Structures are given as C-alpha cells and as structure tokens.
Amino acid sequence: MEILVLVKYVPDATGERGFAADHTVDREATDGLLSELDEYAVEQALRVAEGSDDVEVVVLTVGPDDAAAAIKRALQMGASAGIHVLDDAIAGSDALATSEILAAAIRKEAPDLVLCGMASTDGAMGVVPVMVAERLGWPAATLGATLELAGDVVTVRRDTDTASLTIEAHLPAVVSVTDQSGEARYPSMKGILAAKKKPVRTWELSDLGIDPGSVGLDAAWSSVAETTPRPPKEAGKVVSDDDGAGSAAVVEFLAAGKFI
Structure with a gap:
C-alpha cells in the first residue's frame, strides 16, 4: 500500500511576509x-506505516526549486520518497490550477490513499483536498x-x-x-x-499531460488586484495613577473604544 502525502512549501509565519509586484506572495x-499543518498529515501517514510492514509513505509537492525543502523535511521525519512537480509555468497558480x-x-x-493537512498556512483556503478528490472521482x-x-x-x-x-x-x-490529530514528530539525527x-x-507539466497555458497566474480564476501594507504599530498610551485618577482614565479609554 502507498500513502501519498501532499505537502507545501510556505513562507515562515514568524518572518516578515508581503506581496511581490504582481500581487502574488513574495x-x-x-x-x-x-507548512506546519501538513506536518500533521505526514505524522498520520507515518503512524499508519509503523503499524504495517507493507505501507510506503511518499510525499508530493508542487512548487519552485526551494520547495524541495518541504520534501526534505518530510523525508527526515520518516517518509520513504518524494515527488517534486517543478515547472516555471506553475508560478501564480490558484487553487483550481x-x-x-x-x-x-x-x-x-496511483497511490491507495492521499493525505493532506486541513489547509496551507499561507493561503488558508482549505479547499484543495476536496477539489483534488472531485477531479479524481474519489x-x-x-x-x-x-x-x-x-x-x-x-x-x-470530525469534531x-x-x-x-x-x-x-x-x-x-x-x-x-487537522492540527488535533496528533503532534508531529521532530526529525531525529538518524x-x-x-x-x-x-x-x-x-x-514537469509535460510529464503529467497538462497544458502550461491552463495554469499559472494568467490562467487563474481569482487574483489579488491591490495590496496595502499593514500600518506600523502606534505607541501605546501610558496612564499615570499618581493622582489617583488612573482607574477613571482606563475606563474612559475602554468606553471610547467601545470595548465596554
């Protein structure tokens, strides 16, 4: 039996994220x-494989050269092999493509089971698993x-x-x-x-029989038209309680912001 896990290479959520000139993710x-949420899918596949001698776990990613890092991480966790769909025409593809x-x-x-996370941490749409199932008729x-x-x-x-x-x-x-399915393991030195x-x-796309014109940013059914940088954080307001009026000032601030 083969379990194929779909994994995605995403920008680190702890880093400074933004958009490129074409309004795609920079x-x-x-x-x-x-993607952290995909690690849970890898973990579940590995747990199934640990309970059987004839289960192979393979990971599949679609993305640029750097996306090989997502495969590498999954292999370090314990997956047996990886597949990287790599083609310049894929850049900017939406969920449908x-x-x-x-x-x-x-x-x-031709795997027996496909596993994936509940969503990607960059797009956070959560629609790709059912789209894939619909296309396969599974x-x-x-x-x-x-x-x-x-x-x-x-x-x-499902809770x-x-x-x-x-x-x-x-x-x-x-x-x-989901992220409730079980904590993903950390790769060991071995x-x-x-x-x-x-x-x-x-x-490449040619290996899959896909027309490059049907994918990519130009073929996307949805796209980002405009982006605005998040405004910088403003300095907080300091309330002094030296004169005993601190509590009243806090209440006034909360009331003005309609927090109370």
Whole structure:
C-alpha cells in the first residue's frame, strides 16, 4: 500500500511576509518551510506505516526549486520518497490550477490513499483536498481529528462545535487531518542522515499531460488586484495613577473604544 502525502512549501509565519509586484506572495522576502499543518498529515501517514510492514509513505509537492525543502523535511521525519512537480509555468497558480496539477500527479503515481493537512498556512483556503478528490472521482473524508485505517476502509472523526461525526470512506480516498490529530514528530539525527539517501523524483507539466497555458497566474480564476501594507504599530498610551485618577482614565479609554 502507498500513502501519498501532499505537502507545501510556505513562507515562515514568524518572518516578515508581503506581496511581490504582481500581487502574488513574495516568497523571496522570507525563509520558507514545510507548512506546519501538513506536518500533521505526514505524522498520520507515518503512524499508519509503523503499524504495517507493507505501507510506503511518499510525499508530493508542487512548487519552485526551494520547495524541495518541504520534501526534505518530510523525508527526515520518516517518509520513504518524494515527488517534486517543478515547472516555471506553475508560478501564480490558484487553487483550481493547483488541484489540477495535484490530481494529474496522483493519477500518475496511483497511490491507495492521499493525505493532506486541513489547509496551507499561507493561503488558508482549505479547499484543495476536496477539489483534488472531485477531479479524481474519489471520496473525500476531510478535517479529521483522528484517523484509522482497516483494510480498504479509512475512518476519521470530525469534531464540530456541536457534535463529533464519524466518516468512513473506501480506498482510494483523499483525507485531510487537522492540527488535533496528533503532534508531529521532530526529525531525529538518524532520520536526518537517512533522508540524504532517499529518492526524490522531479516531474514537469509535460510529464503529467497538462497544458502550461491552463495554469499559472494568467490562467487563474481569482487574483489579488491591490495590496496595502499593514500600518506600523502606534505607541501605546501610558496612564499615570499618581493622582489617583488612573482607574477613571482606563475606563474612559475602554468606553471610547467601545470595548465596554
């Protein structure tokens, strides 16, 4: 059995993020890394593999050269191999085009189960898993707080504000998991060294039978028209209580801001 985990290379959320001249995310302005939410999907795949001798975990990413770092991290965690869809024409692709590329790559790889995080930490849309499932004609079990695999049936528990739902799907299927599914492991020194010898395949759009004109920024159904930099933080107001009027000044400030 092969579990294919979709992973994304995203700008570090702790860095200074912004937009490039074409209003796409400026990925050169800050360091990137494997999306934290995708680490949970890698973790769940590895847990399934640990309980079986015939399960292989492969990770798949779509992105520029630097996106290889996302694959590297997943391999260090314990994945067996990686696939990198790398093509200049992909730059600026929206969720629809991304799902088209991912679905084509999945068809080529033919895994039994596809796992992914609940959303990417840069786009935060959360729609790609179901888009991919729709293109493949596979069932989708999304937002799983738990994941179990028994034979050809995958089961997830989805926790909502009012109830917990149990969802079952027959393989092949697309499953997304949340950050409640289990803390992702930190790569060990053994895993870091072993990752250097693990295979990573590189595919272009031509390998997937995709027309470059159907993806990229020019083909996007949605785009950012204008961006405005976030205003700098203003200095806070200091209230002195030397004359005993501090509490009244705080109440006045809160009332003026309609906080109370």
